[in-house]
Amino acid sequence: MDEADLELLSRAVESLLRQEAFAAVVERLELDLARSDRTFVWRSVDLGSIRCELPQGIRSGWIFLLRRDVPSGAHYHPNSVQHMVMVRGKGIANVGCEVTAMVPFASRETSLAEKWLVIGHNVAHEFTPAGENMIVVSFHTCPADELVEVDCETGAARLYEPPNA
Secondary structure, rough: OOOHHHHHHHHHHHHHOOHHHHHHHHHHHHHHOOOOOEEEEEEEEEEEHHOOOOOOOOOOOEEEEEEOOOOOOEOOOOOOOEEEEEOOOOOOEEEEOEEOOOEEEOOOOHHHHHOEEEEEEEEEEEOOOOOOOOEEEEEEOOOHHOOOEEOOOOOEEEOOOOOOO
């Protein structure tokens, strides 16, 4: 992914963050996470609600809320490249066995390449929020109803959304 595509994705995130619907989704996700024992919860994003151009190949968007101080669980996506940015919180990313501190989207001191995690097909990744729940926005190269997650420990696969959801 080149700098121009990361700029388009950043504009898309800025568009989402300005929408009242974004705050409402985050509020619902906070309730969902509080009521469950899952490490993270999510909602897909209607790409039509983003009023700017997206890079070629982006087929779905997501808002994830990750539980504070708990690793998300190592997994990979065999059918998608993931483009992810942290919009709230702090924590550690382990992508392809490379551990780094995540850079906030709002950071002015860092480049787009340092803010965005671009995770290839079949690359294991796990995130650990520190001190508070973490919100990330992700874009994938497959449609929402086709996004497959494979658990690195068990090999179990699941879809994030059922077909025709």
